[in-house]
Amino acid sequence: MTITKEEILKAFHFRHATKEFDPSKTISDEDFKFILETGRLSPSSFSSEPWKFVVVQNEQLLNKIKSSSYGAASKLPEASHFVIILSRTPRDMRYDSAYQREQQSKAVPKERLSRHLEIFEEFQRNDFKLLDHERFLTDWAIKQTYIPLANMMTAAALIGIDTCPIEGFNIEKINQLLEEEGLLEDGHFTISVMLAFGYRKKEPGPRIRLPFDDVVKWVK
Numbered sequence: 001m002t003i004t005k006e007e008i009l010k011a012f013h014f015r016h017a018t019k020e021f022d023p024s025k026t027i028s029d030e031d032f033k034f035i036l037e038t039g040r041l042s043p044s045s046f047s048s049e050p051w052k053f054v055v056v057q058n059e060q061l062l063n064k065i066k067s068s069s070y071g072a073a074s075k076l077p078e079a080s081h082f083v084i085i086l087s088r089t090p091r092d093m094r095y096d097s098a099y100q101r102e103q104q105s106k107a108v109p110k111e112r113l114s115r116h117l118e119i120f121e122e123f124q125r126n127d128f129k130l131l132d133h134e135r136f137l138t139d140w141a142i143k144q145t146y147i148p149l150a151n152m153m154t155a156a157a158l159i160g161i162d163t164c165p166i167e168g169f170n171i172e173k174i175n176q177l178l179e180e181e182g183l184l185e186d187g188h189f190t191i192s193v194m195l196a197f198g199y200r201k202k203e204p205g206p207r208i209r210l211p212f213d214d215v216v217k218w219v220k
């Protein structure tokens with residue numbers, strides 16, 4: 001099965017940060033699993049896969065999130081599905097962590113693993129200076145979670161489903177809430193971003209983007 005360039009661009013024009021969802025419409029299990037699978041299959045630096053997708057369906061937890069996140073408050077009552085994207089913390093993102101050693105051993109043949117881990121250390125220690133501060137490792141991991149975020153939004157748009165990425169929350173408060181719910185796995189994860197899914201209640205206004213030539217620079 002093929003998809004045309006025109007169909008892909010149509011999906012990008014269709015997609016917008018939906019502010020109001022139609023509460024009478026629900027995404028099918030088949031469609032939502034498809035969307036999540038596009039997130040799971042997303043690429044990550046050094047095959048680190050520093051994410052987890054928490055699909056929140058518990059009404060009590062949704063209400064707690066609603067009261068703790070101004071960005072989610074207006075979406076949660078009407079959205080069909082709500083996902084919290086978690087990011088792994090430095091304890092799992094260091095090149096020499098147990099998690100990364102396991103990940104790298106799955107991605108690289110045994111005979112090349114030792115050299116690969118040396119390159120991984122060089123990348124973190126000297127190339128990107130990620131070991132200079134724990135925050136750098138955290139930010140590196142969180143940046144990668146935006147790859148599956150974008151892929152899931154695009155996949156949803158391709159099948160006519162709306163989304164809204166949400167950063168409108170206090171990180172410490174949401175992390176505390178998620179920790180109390182046992183979702184951060186004893187400090188192995190932190191909140192990255194939230195994503196609401198559903199069907200738009202009304203058509204959006206005109207899309208505003210910079211002109212193509214202002215965004216793209218050709219260097220010959």
